[in-house]
Amino acid sequence: MNRILQRAKRTVSRISGRGEGGQALIEFTLVALLLIVLIFGAIDFCRAIYMRQLLINLSRETANLEARGVGSTTAEIMTNALNAAIQEASPLTLNSTNGMVIVTAVTNYTNVVKKQSTATYTISHQFWLGTLGTFQSAVGTYTGSNKFNQAILPNTGILPANRTVYVAEIYYKFSPITPVGQLIKVILPAQFYDVAYFSAL
16 A cells, blocks of 8 residues: 555656646746847847937037038038048948938028118038938038028027038938847837037137
């Protein structure tokens, strides 16, 4: 009788041990999948934050180079700033179909007639590199003649009379690199845009 009980106990302990091992395997699989999803999602979110910060810094540096750069003419200074922006942003490949850099010079031509002053914000120069779709400058488009290049500025107080402000705009197409990022494209931004304004001294 004792032998039968001992054999039954051994059989029950073997069966329960196998069940616990299977349960642990299932739990580990679920936890591992959740961790992989979280890690891949964090990779793409961190990349998006990093790219956004790069674009903010790049737009400020480009506008600063426009306002205080080197060159004998305004066009030369602006093209030098544009080329420097493209070289500095080489990991982002802004000069391909992934991005676009637009540099613009906006001048406030103020006319005083009968003690009334009227400000006209005019685009005097504009250059760009990159072919990201059909995106255009939010400031305005240069048509080749100063008479018809009306500029749109967010704050007209940033541009005193007969002064020039330099604008650097950057568009960048963001694409996730992980499979999880591809699945959650709705949450991640598809495109970044940043703009910076620097006034000439």
